[in-house]
Amino acid sequence: MLKMKPHCETCRTPTGLTDLAYICSYECTFCESCTTATGAVCPNCKGNLVARPLRTKPPLQALGSQLSRKLFGR
Template structure:
């Protein structure tokens, strides 16, 4: 999973809301809201909310 939005460069920490496509293109929620049809602008794929990971401790 990529650490930054591919559009604006905002950090997408593991616990933050981010979106990915099947190619793991990564976008922040703010940028996704502006994408027509909420489709990935790189590949046209469906964007889904990225799953979060539980920190190992």
């Protein structure tokens, strides 16, 4: 599971579950404006930054749904 960090690592702008944010393969997290400023290259590891997937539910709620489907078929 991806670690969805709550803020940009450069400017500390909040990056909520449904906000547009960018991550590298090491899960460094950046807002859209900081990603544009760095040319979509992670300033920490020099890897490429890609759009982070959006989450519509908190992780524990999603895991509960998955577990229920697997155990009870619903």
